[in-house]
Amino acid sequence: xxxxxxxxxxxxxxxxxxxxxxxxxxxxxxxxxxxxxxxxxxxxxxxxxxxxxxxxxxxxxxxxxxxxxxxxxxxxxxxxxxxxxxxxxxxxxxxxxxxxxxxxxxxxxxxxxxxxxxxxxxxxxxxxxxxxxxxxxxxxxxxxxxxxxxxxxxxxxxxxxxxxxxxxxxxxxxxxxxxxxxxxxxxxxxxxxxxxxxxxxxxxxxxxxxxxxxxxxxxxxxxxxxxxxxxxxxxxxxxxxxxxxxxxxxxxxxxxxxxxxxxxxxxxxxxxxxxxxxxxxxxxxxxxxx
DNA sequence: AATGGGTTACGCGTTAAGCT
DNA sequence: AGCTTAACGCGTAACCCATT
Numbered sequence: 499x500x501x502x503x504x505x506x507x508x509x510x511x512x513x514x515x516x517x518x519x520x521x522x523x524x525x526x527x528x529x530x531x532x533x534x535x536x537x538x539x540x541x542x543x544x545x546x547x548x549x550x551x552x553x554x555x556x557x558x559x560x561x562x563x564x565x566x567x568x569x570x571x572x573x574x575x576x577x578x579x580x581x582x583x584x585x586x587x588x589x590x591x592x593x594x595x596x597x598x599x600x601x602x603x604x605x606x607x608x609x610x611x612x613x614x615x616x617x618x619x620x621x622x623x624x625x626x627x628x629x630x631x632x633x634x635x636x637x638x639x640x641x642x643x644x645x646x647x648x649x650x651x652x653x654x655x656x657x658x659x660x661x662x663x664x665x666x667x668x669x670x671x672x673x674x675x676x677x678x679x680x681x682x683x684x685x686x687x688x689x690x691x692x693x694x695x696x697x698x699x700x701x702x703x704x705x706x707x708x709x710x711x712x713x714x715x716x717x718x719x720x721x722x723x724x725x726x727x728x729x730x731x732x733x734x735x736x737x738x739x740x741x742x743x744x745x746x747x748x749x750x751x752x753x754x755x756x757x758x759x760x761x762x763x764x765x766x767x768x769x770x771x772x773x774x775x776x777x778x779x780x781x782x783x784x785x786x787x788x
Numbered sequence: 789a790a791t792g793g794g795t796t797a798c799g800c801g802t803t804a805a806g807c808t
Numbered sequence: 809a810g811c812t813t814a815a816c817g818c819g820t821a822a823c824c825c826a827t828t
Contacts, residue, residue: 563810565802572801590811631801631818638816639803662805668815683814706817746817 503771504759512755517745517774519637528622531629536620538569546611552578552604553597560593577614579604641704641745648777661686678730682723697786699727700741705748724765740765745773
């Protein structure tokens, strides 16, 4: 009997199967943060002097080009308009609309100047806040990247793996599976290199933190996907496997591990849940083909 | 009544691909 | 070339609920 995801948790030792990606320690990165954002703050200060009013300040920022424009927008949000989401501010063309809809809630320019000048220059606090966001999402990319590399190395001759290694559109399964009409987004798809026959549908996720709320969504989403795949396999008489690549310390939180274990049970031999450290043992040609 | 862990709900910024 | 979209994981306020 093959080892199951559940079996990696005996005696609560599952943490050893988790992959860690290094993060920086506080306060080591403060210097780097100041380096990055000092020019942004500097320019914001200049525009602040130049502007006639708060709306005009936004217009002036809109004339700048990226990447600095987006950074100036972030500062604008903080000092002038916490109402306006970054999604809005990212669109240059939306600026007149934003002024129309939110302009009356912008903080008065005089007050903004006063508050801005009350801060030390460069504002280390704000730099640190911004910096904290900078690496969001990166660990998820590292996870898929590591998997793609491993897979190419190990199975590159026999199989091909499709999907974005970093940012980019997911694989929409209906576009690759004959007779499958649901627009299910997957992270990768493994096919026989010669026949192009789909073999494995993959979903990847790195959980640094947070158990709680996300657990349910993810398990449920994954379960729905598994159900779909099983049905598809049965209908078409093909064996299509589902690989759930999950990793990160978040896996050890709450009921996450157990939930994934039961998901594996639910999918029987067609579903495997793995971390990077289980790849050699669990992602085998036998499993792909059986 | 206080404490504290867990849950719910939602907004968030950056990146690279994709589009116009 | 500039802009938009799709993808990623992160942070936390407010609430729930069991225990002390």
